[in-house]
Amino acid sequence: MTGLKFPPAVALAAILAASATSLPAAAQEKTDFRIAWSIYVGWMPWGYLSDSGIMDKWAERYGISVEIVQFNDYIESINQYTAGAFDGVSATNMDTLSIPAGSGVDTTALIIGDYSDGNDAVILKGEGTLADLAGKPVNLVELSVSHYLLARGLDTVGLSEMDLASVINTSDADMIAAFSTSDVEAVVTWNPLVSEIVASYPDANIVFDSAQIPGEILDLMVVNTDVLAANPDFGRAMVGAWYEVMALMAAGDEDVLSALAEASGTDLEGYKAQLDATAMFYDPADAVAQALSPDLRVTMTNVAEFLFEKDILGVGAPSADFIGIEYPDGTVTGDPGNIRLRFDAGFMQMAADGEL
Amino acid sequence: MRLINRKPSRPVALLLAALPFVAVAIAYAIGSEMRLAVNPQDRLLPAPATILDTAIRLFTEAERRSGRILLWHDTGASLFRLLSGVAIAAALSLVLGVLIGLLPYMRRSLSDFVAVLSMVPPLALLPILFIIFGLGEVSKIVLIVIGTAPVMTRDMAQRVIEIPREQIIKAQTLGASSLVIALRVVLPQILPRLISNVRLSLGTAWLFLIAAEAVASELGLGYRIFLVRRFLAMDIILTYVIWITLLAFLLDWMLRALSRRAFRWAEAGL
Numbered sequence: 001m002t003g004l005k006f007p008p009a010v011a012l013a014a015i016l017a018a019s020a021t022s023l024p025a026a027a028q029e030k031t032d033f034r035i036a037w038s039i040y041v042g043w044m045p046w047g048y049l050s051d052s053g054i055m056d057k058w059a060e061r062y063g064i065s066v067e068i069v070q071f072n073d074y075i076e077s078i079n080q081y082t083a084g085a086f087d088g089v090s091a092t093n094m095d096t097l098s099i100p101a102g103s104g105v106d107t108t109a110l111i112i113g114d115y116s117d118g119n120d121a122v123i124l125k126g127e128g129t130l131a132d133l134a135g136k137p138v139n140l141v142e143l144s145v146s147h148y149l150l151a152r153g154l155d156t157v158g159l160s161e162m163d164l165a166s167v168i169n170t171s172d173a174d175m176i177a178a179f180s181t182s183d184v185e186a187v188v189t190w191n192p193l194v195s196e197i198v199a200s201y202p203d204a205n206i207v208f209d210s211a212q213i214p215g216e217i218l219d220l221m222v223v224n225t226d227v228l229a230a231n232p233d234f235g236r237a238m239v240g241a242w243y244e245v246m247a248l249m250a251a252g253d254e255d256v257l258s259a260l261a262e263a264s265g266t267d268l269e270g271y272k273a274q275l276d277a278t279a280m281f282y283d284p285a286d287a288v289a290q291a292l293s294p295d296l297r298v299t300m301t302n303v304a305e306f307l308f309e310k311d312i313l314g315v316g317a318p319s320a321d322f323i324g325i326e327y328p329d330g331t332v333t334g335d336p337g338n339i340r341l342r343f344d345a346g347f348m349q350m351a352a353d354g355e356l
Numbered sequence: 357m358r359l360i361n362r363k364p365s366r367p368v369a370l371l372l373a374a375l376p377f378v379a380v381a382i383a384y385a386i387g388s389e390m391r392l393a394v395n396p397q398d399r400l401l402p403a404p405a406t407i408l409d410t411a412i413r414l415f416t417e418a419e420r421r422s423g424r425i426l427l428w429h430d431t432g433a434s435l436f437r438l439l440s441g442v443a444i445a446a447a448l449s450l451v452l453g454v455l456i457g458l459l460p461y462m463r464r465s466l467s468d469f470v471a472v473l474s475m476v477p478p479l480a481l482l483p484i485l486f487i488i489f490g491l492g493e494v495s496k497i498v499l500i501v502i503g504t505a506p507v508m509t510r511d512m513a514q515r516v517i518e519i520p521r522e523q524i525i526k527a528q529t530l531g532a533s534s535l536v537i538a539l540r541v542v543l544p545q546i547l548p549r550l551i552s553n554v555r556l557s558l559g560t561a562w563l564f565l566i567a568a569e570a571v572a573s574e575l576g577l578g579y580r581i582f583l584v585r586r587f588l589a590m591d592i593i594l595t596y597v598i599w600i601t602l603l604a605f606l607l608d609w610m611l612r613a614l615s616r617r618a619f620r621w622a623e624a625g626l
Contacts, residue, residue, distance in 0.1 A: 075586055083400045104398060143586045143587065168573065177482075178491055312587040
């Protein structure tokens with residue numbers, strides 16, 4: 001009889017231990033940090049930072065350590081960050097707003113790495129234009145930036161999602177195989193899948209891409225606001241290391257680019273082609289300019305509205321203004337009483353001024 | 357009295373059965389409380405009351421855009437896929453199992469093939485399935501069939517082989533043909549086994565169903581779980597998980613009842 005009571009006790013202990021160790025990071029000074037990233041053309045430098053020792057070099061300068069962990073699953077990396085297991089994560093502006101910010105985790109965009117300049121695309125099978133999507137099923141990863149891109153694209157031709165036959169949620173891992181099946185007529189996806197599909201299927205026809213909405217799909221490194229406030233050196237080390245690699249990439253350093261290409265499973269040419277569709281902010285001053293740009297406010301308001309429409313902006317969000325977003329100049333869109341996403345240009349400015 | 361002979365009385369037995377459930381519920385409530393104390397908007401371990409509210413909403417309220425109660429539509433789509441897949445797999449395994457177990461020619465030609473087939477990890481074949489069967493219902497059902505049928509077939513064949521040789525010889529001396537032996541001697545003995553096979557395979561079938569729905573779908577329990585994972589809506593995920601568990605439990609219970617009622621002569625021990 002006593003033996004039977006054991007498993008629940010063990011389970012109890014295990015659950016308590018698991019939830020306690022990953023409690024949201026408390027705002028206190030510390031020296032060990034962990035950030036998560038996943039494979040995407042604009043985030044590849046994080047892997048290189050870790051492998052090359054550049055991150056360690058900068059971390060040591062500020063007397064801290066930063067562990068960089070690669071995730072195979074992008075959403076899982078953001079979920080882990082939101083749950084408190086990491087101090088920072090690579091994410092797009094849209095997913096940052098919907099997942100961590102929407103879950104009440106006050107998050108700061110520390111680095112604006114790039115914006116998608118053609119990396120995300122609506123691909124139609126056969127001849128036609130964006131307007132021809134009417135009445136067709138579209139395969140994409142629902143609620144992702146692809147979905148946002150499609151909504152923005154349909155807007156430009158006076159259509160809405162209601163005019164499509166259906167939107168079919170399709171895993172990015174199976175997008176290429178899906179495109180070859182006869183019942184798929186159009187997909188929305190991102191690189192390297194876009195270039196793979198266009199290269200493999202001669203009838204693939206890009207009818208809309210993110211180059212037509214420049215600066216709207218931003219790829220960021222976001223960190224926990226409280227952690228950053230208590231440990232500004234964490235921000236300095238991250239930004240310093242990042243722009244060291246940016247400078248190498250901007251100079252066209254073959255070794256660095258080859259390493260990045262290899263890590264993303266392509267060759268130098270393939271990676272350069274992906275970079276062409278990505279507007280990297282190699283110069284921190286450009287990233288600062290993007291953060292200060294009034295367009296950012298318009299973009300984030302658009303994104304918040306899209307998320308609200310899809311019912312994924314925070315728990316029971318009453319309106320698209322539910323979450324406050326603060327910009328570097330102190331202005332706020334959304335609810336000023338519930339600021340959960342902050343764009344910070346301070347650290348990137350330090351990098352631009354050479355103060356790191 | 358030896359420990360192995362000590363049996364709990366009925367009320368104690370009920371209490372003991374409830375204990376692990378209660379312990380898990382309490383552990384969850386405490387973990388949830390701890391996280392919510394730090395961040396009231398935390399979504400990872402929503403409060404039990406939140407889950408209940410969400411569950412009520414999911415079961416009763418229609419979605420704004422389509423006007424449908426999604427949970428029921430998801431359930432219908434998933435159950436259709438699951439039951440079709442399992443039914444096809446069961447029928448296949450019954451026919452193949454009897455053939456392999458009874459006919460030496462079939463055994464030589466198919467037994468090893470089925471054994472090898474049952475070792476293939478079906479999820480690795482997904483892209484091929486999609487290209488052959490498309491992204492619709494067929495590929496999802498086929499995945500369930502491929503995932504469950506080979507193992508069930510092997511077990512059915514084994515059961516047929518295990519039928520005492522004497523019975524088969526006796527039937528032959530009474531003049532039974534191969535077909536009659538299959539129908540009158542073999543079938544009554546392995547049908548109860550088929551039911552327990554289906555019961556054991558249901559867990560695997562759910563796994564493949566959810567995997568298939570995660571890949572390409574617009575409706576289904578697995579689809580919804582993977583969709584809302586994108587914004588960490590654990591209240592929805594947990595509601596669906598509890599619902600799936602309940603459905604699986606009910607299916608299992610119904611199959612057991614069916615087995616008891618239909619095959620009184622072979623009260624299955626499972």
